[in-house]
Amino acid sequence: MVCRIVQPIPRTKERRVTRTAVRAARALTLVALVAALAACGLPRSGPHKRELLAASTRGEGAVIAVTDRVIRATTTVPGLGFSSAFRDAGVVGSDDINPGDVLGLTIWENVDDGLLAQQGTSATQLTEMQVDGAGYIFVPYAGRIRAAGNSPEGLRRIITEKLAAQPPDPQVSVTRLAGDGSTVSIMGTIGAQGVYPIERPTRTLSGILAKAGGITIAPELVRVTVKRAGRAETIWLRDLYENPAMDVALRPGDVILLEQDTRAFTALGATGAQARVPFTAPTLSALEAIATVGGLQSNLADPKGVFVLRNEPAPVARAVLGRADLASDQRIAYVLDLTQPNGLFMARDFMIRDGDTLYVTEAPYVQWSKTLAALTGSLGTASSIDSLAAK
The missing domain is CATH 3.10.560.10 (Outer membrane lipoprotein wza domain like)
Structure with missing residues (x-):
């Protein structure tokens, strides 16, 4: 009987096989992560510029580059003022008394026991005397007197003459108070x-x-x-x-x-603040609106993709789009390119309106950065798994 001695597999080779298996598993994990990223997408603040342009070609609103002609056509913010x-x-006439006015009378009498004054006083206060619809008031001992059409001074003289036959040399003061006149x-x-x-x-x-x-x-x-x-x-x-x-x-x-003023616009995307922002002046340009929310985020924003989204009234939409068949409001996205030599001037002259949405798209490289960050994190996770498996 011949006996064979079976040699054991060297430990180093066993470890090599294990590491190969781990690397294969890691590769499969990375492939799965990339597939997941491609399928689900990365986090972002809104559509990219190319997506807005694509929506325009499908008839889902219009994207219009801001030019001098567009600025002239859209500067329709009505100025306030009296006709x-x-x-x-x-x-x-500030001195004319009218029906509905409320008058206050003070009458001084030069006798110890006057007709109107209470005992121990020389003046009588007649307050809240409203001029009736026919323009008259009633004064004790003077009767019904026409007040409408007279000034307080003229009414004072009339009342003084009426009372002169009662207490000697009366003194009268007439003032007009708040009322319905x-x-x-x-x-x-x-x-x-x-x-x-x-x-x-x-x-x-x-x-x-x-x-x-x-x-x-x-x-x-x-x-x-x-x-x-x-x-x-x-x-x-x-x-x-x-x-x-x-x-x-x-x-x-x-x-x-x-x-x-209750007007406001909404800021979204790669701006310093994403919020509903009230107007700070009677007029507000796109450049001022960008500055109001803290400007563009330099590490995220695409200066070629600054959009102002608006429901444009039909008359303005006809002028902007060059179409005479429009009868209703149109959804228009105005785009500003701040990288052009004239871009900042266009943004300075393009006026924001109440209810506008200022949307700044992210730069194209941002998505690549997010993808690399996601993959780098995945590689780090895989390395940790590899390290653990090697122990």
Whole structure:
């Protein structure tokens, strides 16, 4: 009987086989990771520039490069201001009493026991005397007196003559208080909301605003609306002080509303901040909007892919697209290329509107960087597995 001695496999060769198997497993893992990345995509803040351009070719909105012609066609932000009907209205006589006015009377009598004054006093206060619809008031011992059409001074003389036959040499004072006559109502971001009479210092818009304590927020953000006879017109408060023609005369029954500007745009993508951003001035350019949100992220943004997304009204869309058949609003994405010599000037002159979306795409290399980072992390994981297996 012949016996054969079987030699054992050397330990070094066994280890070599094990390492080969681990490397094969690692390669398969990397292939699986790459496949997963390709299938699922990498994280990003939104579509790439090429995807927006592709959507335009499919008819899903239009992508328009900003040019001087586009800037002229889209600069349609209406300027605020009063019409000639408001500007040409003459100043109301501040001394004229009207039906609905509320008057205050003070009567002094030069006798110890007067007809009107209480015992021990020489003056009588008659407050909250409202002029009726026919224009009259009633004064004790003077009777029914027509007040409408008279000035406070003229009414004072009439009442003095009427009372002269009763107490000798009476002294009368007439003042006009807030009421339903020659008054205006002020609401909003003002120091003291309320109803104010139209008096000599407050016959114009600026005068009544000063009387009410002035505004309580930054003047650049305040819109002033005057409602009169079913019509409402609005100006910027800044224009009121810069243009004397906008300091219109008031009319009885005017309602003045001061409110903060509520316009805003939305910033998305590779910008310094992604948020809904309120306007900081009556007009805002694309360049100012970019600066407002902290500029472009230098490590992410594609300066060739700065988009302004907007629902453009039909008249403007017809001018921009050169089409006469458009009857409804159109979705238009305006694109700015900040790498061009004239790109910054275009961004400076292109105006942002209320409701616009400022979207900055990521640079093409960013996705490669993310892919490499993902693969590098995978390689590190595989190396760790390899190290563990070698022990």
